[in-house]
Amino acid sequence: MESSPAAPEITLHLLPPSHPCLTAKAALAHKGLEFEEVVLEMGGQGDQIEAIYGEGCRTVPGAIIGGEPVHGSTAILKRLDEIVPDPALYPEPIADAVRAAELWADGEFQDLGRRLPWFALYFRPEAMGTFGGGGPLDPAGTDFAIKFLRATWKHSGISAERVAGDLEALPGMVGEIEGFAERGLIGGESPTAADFQIGSTVRVLSTIRDLDPVFDGTIAREVAFRYFPDYPGEVPAGAIPAGWVRPS
Numbered sequence: 001m002e003s004s005p006a007a008p009e010i011t012l013h014l015l016p017p018s019h020p021c022l023t024a025k026a027a028l029a030h031k032g033l034e035f036e037e038v039v040l041e042m043g044g045q046g047d048q049i050e051a052i053y054g055e056g057c058r059t060v061p062g063a064i065i066g067g068e069p070v071h072g073s074t075a076i077l078k079r080l081d082e083i084v085p086d087p088a089l090y091p092e093p094i095a096d097a098v099r100a101a102e103l104w105a106d107g108e109f110q111d112l113g114r115r116l117p118w119f120a121l122y123f124r125p126e127a128m129g130t131f132g133g134g135g136p137l138d139p140a141g142t143d144f145a146i147k148f149l150r151a152t153w154k155h156s157g158i159s160a161e162r163v164a165g166d167l168e169a170l171p172g173m174v175g176e177i178e179g180f181a182e183r184g185l186i187g188g189e190s191p192t193a194a195d196f197q198i199g200s201t202v203r204v205l206s207t208i209r210d211l212d213p214v215f216d217g218t219i220a221r222e223v224a225f226r227y228f229p230d231y232p233g234e235v236p237a238g239a240i241p242a243g244w245v246r247p248s
Contacts (some may be wrong), residue, residue: 008066008083010035013052015045017131017233019113019200020073020106021061026196026227027077031084035063074106077193089193094185098192101185105197109173112166113201114156119163120208120239122149131207131233167244170211174220174248177202181219195223203228210240213247 012028012035014021028035040048046058053062053071062071063079070079081089090098121128125145129137137145152158177198181187186195202224205211215221 007033009064010066011038011064012036013038013040013049013060013062013064015040015042015060017204018060019204020059020110022200022203022228022231023073023196024061024063024076026191026200027080027089027193030087030089030191030196031080033080033084072106073197074102074193077102077196081193087190089191089196091190091192094183094192097183098185098194101180101194102192102197104176105194105201109198110201112170112173113204115158115163115166116205116211117208117233117235118149118152118156119158119160120210120235121145122153123239124235125149127233127235133232164244167240168246170214171246171248174214174218177220178218186223187219191227196227199223199227203231207231207233208235208239209237210235210245212237213245215248218248 010028010033012021012024014024014037016039025037040060045060049060049062049071050056050058052064053069057071059072061073061076062069063076064070065076065079065083068079070076077089088095126136126142128145128148129135129141177186180194180198186192186198188195191199198220202215202220206215206221206224215224
């Protein structure tokens with residue numbers, strides 16, 4: 001798509017695996033805005049982002065839009081809607097409800113997309129290779145993945161008890177998403193901000209085969225694969241203990 005002649009220069013700072021970064025990229029494409037993509041160093045992105053966007057801003061994505069730093073996917077989508085109002089990410093008369101659904105997705109729901117894949121990969125570390133677009137890792141690569149995953153668990157505060165709680169809550173969250181669809185906040189002909197925020201998280205969670213019973217036949221999965229069809233990676237079934245996953 002071609003940018004409007006008046007469109008500002010946009011630089012997006014990101015990490016490819018990040019679902020909030022997927023959200024920002026999808027919104028930029030939807031608005032037809034060209035942008036420069038800057039991939040940060042995995043593991044050192046917090047310091048890099050903070051240096052650009054200010055103290056306390058340590059997560060991706062961030063965007064420099066017309067020289068203005070805008071940090072976080074919700075702020076980026078709001079700014080994009082101001083630059084290119086049509087097609088609207090917050091359409092009237094449901095703009096406030098879409099915003100509330102987006103904030104829900106950006107809050108408690110989004111965190112599951114950070115914890116659950118890293119949890120599952122810990123028990124199938126060879127599958128990390130598939131997230132780079134390749135096949136399962138060889139033994140040497142698997143050894144590296146195990147070390148990386150141990151560090152990630154520590155950094156992210158992941159524990160089996162915490163993940164068990166996430167999995168207990170997940171069917172209810174999928175039900176919440178179904179409710180958004182019934183109210184017309186997601187799943188329509190044109191995507192809203194909530195479509196992108198929810199869809200990106202569900203797409204990442206859909207790489208975990210153990211979660212298929214939770215998402216099969218839901219609007220959550222439909223939205224995820226509609227807007228993020230090409231996300232790589234697959235954690236084979238059997239990574240999550242039997243009985244921890246309840247169908248929606």
